[in-house]
Amino acid sequence: MEIVNWLFEPLQYGFLTKALLVTVAAAAVSAALSCWLILMGWSLMGDAVSHAVLPGVALAYIFGLPFSVGAFVFGAGAVALIGAVRSTTKLKGDTAIGVVFTALFAFGLAIISKTPSQTDLQHILFGNVLGVSLPELLQVLVLGAVTLAVLLYKRRDLTLLAFDRIHAHAIGLNTRWLTALLLGLLALTVVVGLQAVGIILVVAMLITPGATAFLLTRNFDRMLLISITITVAAAIAGIYASYYLDVSTGASVVLAQALVFLAVYLLGPRNGIVWQWRRRRARAAVSRQHEQIPA
Amino acid sequence: MSLRQLTPGADAIDVSSLRVSYDDVTALEHVSVRVRARTICGLIGVNGSGKSTLFKALMGLVQATSGTVRIFGAAPKDARKLNAVSYVPQAEDVDWTFPVSVRDVVMMGRYGSLGPSRRPRPADRAAVAAALERVGLVDLQHRQIGELSGGQRKRAFVARGIAQDAGLLLLDEPFAGVDKASEAGLTSLFKDLRDEGKTILVSTHDLAGIPQLCDEAILLHQRVLAHGRPETVLTNENLALAFGTALSDVPEGHHGDR
Ligand SMILES: Nc1ncnc2c1ncn2[C@@H]1O[C@H](COP(=O)(O)OP(=O)(O)O)[C@@H](O)[C@H]1O
Ligand SMILES: [Mg+2]
Numbered sequence: 001m002e003i004v005n006w007l008f009e010p011l012q013y014g015f016l017t018k019a020l021l022v023t024v025a026a027a028a029v030s031a032a033l034s035c036w037l038i039l040m041g042w043s044l045m046g047d048a049v050s051h052a053v054l055p056g057v058a059l060a061y062i063f064g065l066p067f068s069v070g071a072f073v074f075g076a077g078a079v080a081l082i083g084a085v086r087s088t089t090k091l092k093g094d095t096a097i098g099v100v101f102t103a104l105f106a107f108g109l110a111i112i113s114k115t116p117s118q119t120d121l122q123h124i125l126f127g128n129v130l131g132v133s134l135p136e137l138l139q140v141l142v143l144g145a146v147t148l149a150v151l152l153y154k155r156r157d158l159t160l161l162a163f164d165r166i167h168a169h170a171i172g173l174n175t176r177w178l179t180a181l182l183l184g185l186l187a188l189t190v191v192v193g194l195q196a197v198g199i200i201l202v203v204a205m206l207i208t209p210g211a212t213a214f215l216l217t218r219n220f221d222r223m224l225l226i227s228i229t230i231t232v233a234a235a236i237a238g239i240y241a242s243y244y245l246d247v248s249t250g251a252s253v254v255l256a257q258a259l260v261f262l263a264v265y266l267l268g269p270r271n272g273i274v275w276q277w278r279r280r281r282a283r284a285a286v287s288r289q290h291e292q293i294p295a
Numbered sequence: 296m297s298l299r300q301l302t303p304g305a306d307a308i309d310v311s312s313l314r315v316s317y318d319d320v321t322a323l324e325h326v327s328v329r330v331r332a333r334t335i336c337g338l339i340g341v342n343g344s345g346k347s348t349l350f351k352a353l354m355g356l357v358q359a360t361s362g363t364v365r366i367f368g369a370a371p372k373d374a375r376k377l378n379a380v381s382y383v384p385q386a387e388d389v390d391w392t393f394p395v396s397v398r399d400v401v402m403m404g405r406y407g408s409l410g411p412s413r414r415p416r417p418a419d420r421a422a423v424a425a426a427l428e429r430v431g432l433v434d435l436q437h438r439q440i441g442e443l444s445g446g447q448r449k450r451a452f453v454a455r456g457i458a459q460d461a462g463l464l465l466l467d468e469p470f471a472g473v474d475k476a477s478e479a480g481l482t483s484l485f486k487d488l489r490d491e492g493k494t495i496l497v498s499t500h501d502l503a504g505i506p507q508l509c510d511e512a513i514l515l516h517q518r519v520l521a522h523g524r525p526e527t528v529l530t531n532e533n534l535a536l537a538f539g540t541a542l543s544d545v546p547e548g549h550h551g552d553r
Contacts, residue, residue: 039393090318156413160403163393170354170382171407171459172375218439220394 010243018137019129023235023253025144026196031231032151033189034210035224036182039162044094046206048101050190052078054108054199057124062115068139068191075187078104127198127250140195147188158182159220197250204254212261215268234260301377302368307332307463307494313362315348322348325518335489337509338498341538344516346498350465354380366463378407381456383466391441397451398436401426404459426458446477466497470504482508
């Protein structure tokens with residue numbers, strides 16, 4: 001009974017129910033995308049897109065447009081700009097990424113500093129999941145469902161793209177189109193995720209889930225399933241923790257993901273470093289014994 | 296959109312006056328070669344001589360500055376759509392920690408003939424099972440791809456090509472990091488595939504195995520230095536041209552006498 005009360009108490013507040021829905025949707029989508037992102041080696045790209053949407057969000061607030069439109073335009077725009085800089089210079093990929101996203105982020109900060117106080121920088125940067133309106137909730141749910149559906153439908157092609165782009169090309173798949181699709185889905189995922197945890201922390205939702213799942217399995221489908229399950233569970237735990245401990249919701253959700261990663265890193269059944277360390281100690285002990293026998 | 300058909304009886308590979316550059320580095324120039332169908336052709340050259348680039352040109356993966364490429368009479372783009380080319384990458388180009396199983400990799404050979412979601416049909420599962428059987432990896436099919444030995448890894452990728460049922464197999468350095476026993480196994484597998492009608496282009500800098508494996512050889516060093524039967528290609532003069540002074544690397548009895 002206690003525990004049931006404990007679980008349902010926060011849900012009597014409509015805003016908390018909405019926060020829970022937004023966070024679970026964001027967690028599921030970003031956990032799925034994360035698996036491809038880390039296998040493509042695109043973590044920095046995730047960081048870039050999530051920061052680059054700031055001016056889009058700020059302009060959307062100013063002009064009363066849906067935040068998702070502004071964010072998506074700037075997220076996709078950043079990807080295009082990065083691609084343009086990369087293909088027209090000999091700069092390394094991460095350099096092009098660094099130049100473009102910091103510029104866009106600064107542009108966003110400049111816009112916000114010049115506008116009246118109704119655009120709350122704090123909320124944009126760190127999320128305002130407790131203040132999510134009904135239309136915003138609907139946007140997140142629809143975009144999240146579409147993104148997840150496309151990801152799952154094209155999952156075999158995307159996995160092939162990440163594993164062996166040359167083979168994908170050789171068998172007649174359009175690898176440019178697939179790359180563009182994955183980048184577009186990345187931008188959509190950022191749009192969904194930033195409602196939950198804000199621009200600064202959304203990158204954690206793009207990287208940590210896949211990293212945790214990667215440590216737990218060597219099978220992609222299982223990795224996807226583990227990533228989504230763990231991340232949704234951690235997101236729910238994060239929301240409750242934020243309610244009962246009265247800490248920032250976005251921070252609490254991301255910390256929950258990080259704690260799961262830490263636990264898997266230390267104690268994961270496959271390669272937890274605690275076990276590695278104990279195996280090494282055991283081996284050292286055995287070889288010490290061997291040294292003593294002839295003596 | 297109607298695809299051009301492959302031309303029956305056409306050369307498997309027909310490259311003429313090909314030139315490929317990366318920015319200011321010229322990787323290939325004046326390359327003209329024809330390889331008849333149903334042959335095993337060795338592509339020999341030092342590191343940086345353009346072997347991988349030639350493979351990429353055959354797949355239309357790098358843009359030729361000039362020249363033409365035909366695969367069974369078709370342009371690379373059409374040949375790809377017709378599933379005519381299969382590629383086995385160099386070991387260092389593969390992410391061996393990637394969470395896919397041996398079976399998953401072989402199934403990727405079927406994607407070109409599957410619908411947009413690439414959901415396998417019973418016929419595809421059967422083709423994958425047959426390919427695994429063929430290369431002797433049935434027992435290891437559920438292993439993660441990196442949990443195989445060097446020779447087994449190569450066989451997994453060859454099985455992918457078998458499952459794809461492509462007429463032309465491109466193998467980039469399949470013998471690098473492979474022990475002698477596995478090399479012999481791969482050699483006899485390639486010969487069987489040739490006898491079944493496949494054309495195989497295999498790059499290597501292991502000269503010792505060439506006469507045993509190949510029907511013909513191409514000596515490459517940015518240009519084609521020699522092309523013909525292995526014993527006419529692997530002469531001292533040719534090897535000196537291709538490999539500089541490193542003739543002592545060539546094992547006794549495996550190069551021509553003239
Ligand atoms: N992506 C690339 N960008 C720039 N130069 C390249 C690239 N790939 C290959 N090269 C250059 O082209 C030449 C041929 O390389 P490659 O085809 O890989 O030779 P091989 O496979 O015989 O070792 C080399 O000089 C190499 O440095
Ligand atoms: Mg090479």
